[in-house]
Amino acid sequence: MEILDLRHFSSVDLRSLLEDETSVWSRLLSWDYSGSAEMILRYVDAKILPGYAAVDRGRVFGYSFFVYEGSKGVIGDLYVTNGNRLPDARQVEIRLLTHVIETLQQSPGIHRVEAQLLAHDANVVSRPFLETGFQRHPRLFMVLTIGKPGPQQNTILPEVEIRGWNEADYQPSAAVITASYRGHVDALINDQYHTLSGSLRFLNNIVRFPGCGVFDAEASFVALDRKSKSIIGLILCSRVRSDVGHVTQVCVLPEYRGKRIGELLLAATRANLRKRNFAALSLTVTEANHKAVALYRRLSFDTKRIFDAFVWEG
Numbered sequence: 037m038e039i040l041d042l043r044h045f046s047s048v049d050l051r052s053l054l055e056d057e058t059s060v061w062s063r064l065l066s067w068d069y070s071g072s073a074e075m076i077l078r079y080v081d082a083k084i085l086p087g088y089a090a091v092d093r094g095r096v097f098g099y100s101f102f103v104y105e106g107s108k109g110v111i112g113d114l115y116v117t118n119g120n121r122l123p124d125a126r127q128v129e130i131r132l133l134t135h136v137i138e139t140l141q142q143s144p145g146i147h148r149v150e151a152q153l154l155a156h157d158a159n160v161v162s163r164p165f166l167e168t169g170f171q172r173h174p175r176l177f178m179v180l181t182i183g184k185p186g187p188q189q190n191t192i193l194p195e196v197e198i199r200g201w202n203e204a205d206y207q208p209s210a211a212v213i214t215a216s217y218r219g220h221v222d223a224l225i226n227d228q229y230h231t232l233s234g235s236l237r238f239l240n241n242i243v244r245f246p247g248c249g250v251f252d253a254e255a256s257f258v259a260l261d262r263k264s265k266s267i268i269g270l271i272l273c274s275r276v277r278s279d280v281g282h283v284t285q286v287c288v289l290p291e292y293r294g295k296r297i298g299e300l301l302l303a304a305t306r307a308n309l310r311k312r313n314f315a316a317l318s319l320t321v322t323e324a325n326h327k328a329v330a331l332y333r334r335l336s337f338d339t340k341r342i343f344d345a346f347v348w349e350g
């Protein structure tokens with residue numbers, strides 16, 4: 037078994053591996069990974085995707101890639117198939133990660149590395165991260181079944197209006213995101229939350245690019261203060277399968293918290309998806325974000341998986 041530069045390979049070498057990975061994402065996360073897989077294959081053919089491939093007798097059976105975003109490196113994915121007579125998959129994953137981490141930490145100008153491994157159970161591949169100075173943040177993948185009627189919605193807030201998301205909400209939403217995550221554990225995991233321009237980049241990635249599902253404007257909402265007409269909270273939803281929504285963002289300005297605005301936003305998304313016959317709504321939340329976890333539990337979200345986010349600052 038050898039670990040080689042991903043740029044030596046083409047989509048022909050990786051297609052069946054990515055099909056295999058797509059079926060794993062479908063089984064574990066009810067997530068249709070095929071759009072992301074096609075995008076990865078296009079980047080592989082263009083020879084612009086940095087990363088490593090695990091190769092055995094000429095066959096690629098594992099890979100990991102990363103992207104550079106300014107002075108930050110983001111580990112995009114890690115997948116190893118565990119077919120017959122192949123070396124132990126976990127060991128191969130750790131070898132791939134070791135190469136990726138070493139490359140990123142030694143890249144000139146890279147001062148931060150982030151990774152979130154949604155399809156890996158917490159701790160299973162943490163060793164190469166912890167040995168090289170990363171912080172680990174366990175996160176929950178939670179799912180709400182939409183089919184059955186929702187909890188009785190008694191919450192009425194006369195001072196708050198919930199309305200559908202529209203394009204003009206971009207800039208004010210970025211300001212709400214930045215203010216909502218000041219001093220927050222998720223700002224340790226994702227440094228885009230630190231600045232307005234970073235939050236705009238985050239929004240742009242969610243709304244315009246199909247990396248994390250396809251943005252679903254219909255199931256995305258903002259909360260307005262009726263008096264000032266300003267945005268005080270928002271929920272963004274993407275479609276990760278034809279009948280599964282995923283909350284990519286939900287936040288409320290600190291001074292408006294504890295009034296059930298978060299609950300109203302989640303109820304608006306749920307009601308919209310229910311009307312459109314969606315089966316489920318998923319989200320990810322950092323385990324240490326106790327208030328958010330408690331809110332999701334109260335709204336009947338179940339924890340399906342626990343995975344890790346890793347962060348290194350050099």
Ligand SMILES: CC(C)(COP(=O)(O)OP(=O)(O)OC[C@H]1O[C@@H](n2cnc3c(N)ncnc32)[C@H](O)[C@@H]1OP(=O)(O)O)[C@@H](O)C(=O)NCCC(=O)NCCS
Pocket residue numbers: 216217220286287288289292293294295296297298299300320321322325327328330331334
């Ligand atoms: C998570 C978040 C969206 C919840 O919004 P919210 O409008 O405060 O939510 P709700 O009021 O519906 O529910 C929050 C719970 O906190 C309680 N609470 C009471 N006082 C509170 C206060 N000062 N601040 C926050 N919550 C308070 C609420 O009563 C409710 O408790 P309960 O579930 O036991 O009834 C909001 O805290 C937030 O924006 N956090 C920062 C961003 C974030 O963590 N987003 C989620 C990422 S996965």
